[in-house]
Amino acid sequence: MATDNNLFEKFSNAATTFTGSSYAFLGALAIVIIWAVSGPIFQFSETWQLIINTGTTIITFLMVFLIQKAQNKDSKAIQIKLNELIAASKSASNRIVDIENLTEKELDQIHKYYEKLSDEAEEDAYLNGSHSIDAASRNQEEKAEYFKGITKKEEE
Numbered sequence: 001m002a003t004d005n006n007l008f009e010k011f012s013n014a015a016t017t018f019t020g021s022s023y024a025f026l027g028a029l030a031i032v033i034i035w036a037v038s039g040p041i042f043q044f045s046e047t048w049q050l051i052i053n054t055g056t057t058i059i060t061f062l063m064v065f066l067i068q069k070a071q072n073k074d075s076k077a078i079q080i081k082l083n084e085l086i087a088a089s090k091s092a093s094n095r096i097v098d099i100e101n102l103t104e105k106e107l108d109q110i111h112k113y114y115e116k117l118s119d120e121a122e123e124d125a126y127l128n129g130s131h132s133i134d135a136a137s138r139n140q141e142e143k144a145e146y147f148k149g150i151t152k153k154e155e156e
Contacts (some may be wrong), residue, residue, distance in 0.1 A: 016070045019063065031055075
């Protein structure tokens with residue numbers, strides 16, 4: 001697959017790879033050791049302390065955004081892979097593809113339904129049976145009543 005990486009994408013990928021390496025850890029450790037050893041030379045002055053405090057604050061601030069970008073990219077890749085597995089499975093519900101765009105309340109409702117399906121699967125003697133949303137359509141009315149009851153309890 002061809003990639004069209006811009007300059008920032010290339011930099012962030014390289015920075016993420018480097019900062020997660022042993023070399024980056026050893027470099028940071030060396031800086032801290034050099035700073036600590038230089039303390040007596042600078043008589044443990046406020047400037048000496050300010051150097052490490054300022055440096056670590058700036059690096060931490062920048063790393064937060066770098067880590068978040070890497071997490072977003074990884075999360076998106078995992079979601080795409082999961083969507084592919086759902087789409088390829090005959091017994092999985094295609095309605096689950098792209099649910100990460102639902103509200104927290106909608107996700108909670110789906111989660112409660114899957115908890116119920118899990119309970120049914122534990123009671124089922126047939127281990128390979130499908131309990132996807134589509135395969136469980138016979139329980140649709142029961143499910144609707146169940147969620148109405150939960151919603152009423154939450155509102156009270």
